[in-house]
Amino acid sequence: xxxxxxxxxxxxxxxxxxxxxxxxxxxxxxxxxxxxxxxxxxxxxxxxxxxxxxxxxxxxxxxxxxxxxxxxxxxxxxxxxxxxxxxxxxxxxxxxxxxxxxxxxxxxxxxxxxxxxxxxxxxxxxxxxxxxxxxxxxx
Amino acid sequence: xxxxxxxxxxxxxxxxxxxxxxxxxxxxxxxxxxxxxxxxxxxxxxxxxxxxxxxxxxxxxxxxxxxxxxxxxxxxxxxxxxxxxxxxxxxxxxxxxxxxxxxxxxxxxxxxxxxxxxxxxxxxxxxxxxxxxxxxxxx
Amino acid sequence: xxxxxxxxxxxxxxxxxxxxxxxxxxxxxxxxxxxxxxxxxxxxxxxxxxxxxxxxxxxxxxxxxxxxxxxxxxxxxxxxxxxxxxxxxxxxxxxxxxxxxxxxxxxxxxxxxxxxxxxxxxxxxxxxxxxxxxxxxxx
Amino acid sequence: xxxxxxxxxxxxxxxxxxxxxxxxxxxxxxxxxxxxxxxxxxxxxxxxxxxxxxxxxxxxxxxxxxxxxxxxxxxxxxxxxxxxxxxxxxxxxxxxxxxxxxxxxxxxxxxxxxxxxxxxxxxxxxxxxxxxxxxxxxx
Numbered sequence: 001x002x003x004x005x006x007x008x009x010x011x012x013x014x015x016x017x018x019x020x021x022x023x024x025x026x027x028x029x030x031x032x033x034x035x036x037x038x039x040x041x042x043x044x045x046x047x048x049x050x051x052x053x054x055x056x057x058x059x060x061x062x063x064x065x066x067x068x069x070x071x072x073x074x075x076x077x078x079x080x081x082x083x084x085x086x087x088x089x090x091x092x093x094x095x096x097x098x099x100x101x102x103x104x105x106x107x108x109x110x111x112x113x114x115x116x117x118x119x120x121x122x123x124x125x126x127x128x129x130x131x132x133x134x135x136x137x138x139x
Numbered sequence: 140x141x142x143x144x145x146x147x148x149x150x151x152x153x154x155x156x157x158x159x160x161x162x163x164x165x166x167x168x169x170x171x172x173x174x175x176x177x178x179x180x181x182x183x184x185x186x187x188x189x190x191x192x193x194x195x196x197x198x199x200x201x202x203x204x205x206x207x208x209x210x211x212x213x214x215x216x217x218x219x220x221x222x223x224x225x226x227x228x229x230x231x232x233x234x235x236x237x238x239x240x241x242x243x244x245x246x247x248x249x250x251x252x253x254x255x256x257x258x259x260x261x262x263x264x265x266x267x268x269x270x271x272x273x274x275x276x277x278x
Numbered sequence: 279x280x281x282x283x284x285x286x287x288x289x290x291x292x293x294x295x296x297x298x299x300x301x302x303x304x305x306x307x308x309x310x311x312x313x314x315x316x317x318x319x320x321x322x323x324x325x326x327x328x329x330x331x332x333x334x335x336x337x338x339x340x341x342x343x344x345x346x347x348x349x350x351x352x353x354x355x356x357x358x359x360x361x362x363x364x365x366x367x368x369x370x371x372x373x374x375x376x377x378x379x380x381x382x383x384x385x386x387x388x389x390x391x392x393x394x395x396x397x398x399x400x401x402x403x404x405x406x407x408x409x410x411x412x413x414x415x416x417x
Numbered sequence: 418x419x420x421x422x423x424x425x426x427x428x429x430x431x432x433x434x435x436x437x438x439x440x441x442x443x444x445x446x447x448x449x450x451x452x453x454x455x456x457x458x459x460x461x462x463x464x465x466x467x468x469x470x471x472x473x474x475x476x477x478x479x480x481x482x483x484x485x486x487x488x489x490x491x492x493x494x495x496x497x498x499x500x501x502x503x504x505x506x507x508x509x510x511x512x513x514x515x516x517x518x519x520x521x522x523x524x525x526x527x528x529x530x531x532x533x534x535x536x537x538x539x540x541x542x543x544x545x546x547x548x549x550x551x552x553x554x555x556x
Contacts, residue, residue, distance in 0.1 A: 014180075016176050016179055017300065017305060018175065018176075018299070018307065020300035021295050022295065022300070022302045022303070023295075023479065024300045024541075025300070025541070027295060027296060028449070028479075028480045029446055029447075029449035029450055029453075029483075032446035036155060036156060036157065037153075040156075044216075049216055050156075050215060050216060051214065051215045062440065062445075062487075063445045063487060064486065065485065065486050066445065066483070066484075067484040067485075068482065068484075069481065069482050070479075070481050070482070070483075073541060075300070076190045077183075077191075124440070156438050156439065156444060159439035160434050160435070160438065161434065161492070161493050162338065162340065162434075164439070167340075167341045168307055168311055168344075168435065171306070175307075201301065201348075202306045202348060203348050203349075204346065205306065205344070206345040207345075208342065208343050209340075209341060209343065210342075212402060214439070263302075263303070263351060292458075294450070294453060294454050295453060295467075296454075314434060314435065315431075315433050315435075318434075322494075327494055328493060328494060329492065329493045353468065354467060354468045354471075355466055355468035
């Protein structure tokens with residue numbers, strides 16, 4: 001999936017009051033939510049609904065690392081385009097590259113490298129990503 | 140707009156990790172965010188983008204009252220249908236009825252009565268809703 | 279506990295960037311978080327830690343109703359005083375009155391009536407509040 | 418301030434329902450809020466209240482980079498100790514090292530490197546940090 005430089009999966013995110021802060025712009029921590037919505041929809045698009053994974057595979061992805069650069073502010077009512085692209089695949093974790101752009105002018109607002117690891121539902125211990133999940137990721 | 144019992148405007152809302160709490164369900168305070176997204180999209184649908192209102196009319200709506208009943212829980216990955224329906228129009232405020240339902244089974248999860256008042260952007264003081272806004276609301 | 283008009287339990291809450299919105303004030307939905315922090319600390323003060331209740335009594339309180347009036351705005355860096363006072367006790371639910379005031383001038387910012395119901399941890403079904411919890415509430 | 422390896426400023430943070438997610442643990446994005454509360458209290462402790470800075474110096478700090486590692490989960494009712502320590506000072510930005518630990522066992526839950534830059538309030542453009550702010554930071 002897009003290890004060839006393709007932009008990857010895209011998901012639209014609208015900025016609401018809940019996302020802004022007293023600086024008049026999107027509160028930086030909320031980009032982590034936007035990135036997660038895009039990752040979730042990318043996984044769902046690949047047939048990997050997280051609630052289903054938890055029920056059927058007994059595990060789920062947890063976020064272990066988030067490196068984010070905030071370049072330009074977004075404002076109330078802005079429509080963003082948020083991307084997700086698989087960068088690296090390990091036995092127990094994935095590294096995903098993500099961007100948030102203004103949908104109108106494609107201006108880059110923030111970009112991130114996110115590492116997610118597979119954990120057992122009950123113990124929350126790191127485990128190997130189920131084979132069918134890896135297969136779907138590289139389909 | 141729908142003072143006749145029609146369901147009013149509908150807006151889909153997906154439940155992500157950010158919306159849930161350790162009870163395994165949507166954190167109740169987040170329904171206020173869902174209701175606001177639906178109100179915002181309803182207003183936008185009527186030509187009343189809030190950032191535009193602020194810039195061109197020098198004011199915006201603030202929420203002055205939120206009465207919510209939480210009936211059934213929603214969970215991760217659920218797709219909700221959130222409605223907005225104008226109930227009452229005053230000189231300076233609106234009362235809006237809203238519901239959140241599970242999109243699949245139409246089961247009612249939460250309903251709310253929300254009062255929003257128009258305030259001047261600079262002073263944050265209550266003022267009269269601009270005439271063109273009232274016109275658009277009743278178009 | 280304070281069914282006699284006493285102000286009840288008080289808890290300080292500082293306003294951070296995360297709490298504000300592009301209007302320059304505290305985002306209204308966040309008062310529900312402030313009210314919950316005060317309720318939680320009030321319960322803890324009575325010996326009713328929620329994580330302990332869940333583990334030892336197999337249940338927890340969920341919020342079933344939140345009626346809030348937002349009177350005046352709070353801003354970044356403001357220090358609020360948030361109260362919690364038991365209003366009514368039922369077999370399966372409690373009604374709690376809460377206020378948020380500016381700590382400096384005691385100006386009332388928002389007040390709320392919150393109903394919380396006891397549910398079984400596993401089924402999330404309403405159940406009777408454990409006797410020792412009721413005893414602690416009225417100690 | 419603590420460029421010598423001292424732990425730096427410490428601030429207690431309690432975990433409430435609002436902070437958790439359906440995995441039963443603190444939602445990772447919320448550590449950014451915890452880190453910001455500790456930075457804000459550290460700055461306040463140095464006489465640098467942010468609302469005062471905005472009013473008197475016409476600017477404020479914005480977050481331009483957040484690199485976070487999430488090591489162990491925190492749960493409802495946990496009491497965390499969150500630190501802030503100045504790592505580097507530039508003309509227009511600061512780099513701050515932060516940790517979140519369980520207060521009881523000092524177990525490290527998450528650590529972060531956060532870059533904040535000074536911007537002009539009106540234009541949101543990067544500017545030089547006021548001299549008195551730098552003086553206070555190194556007092």
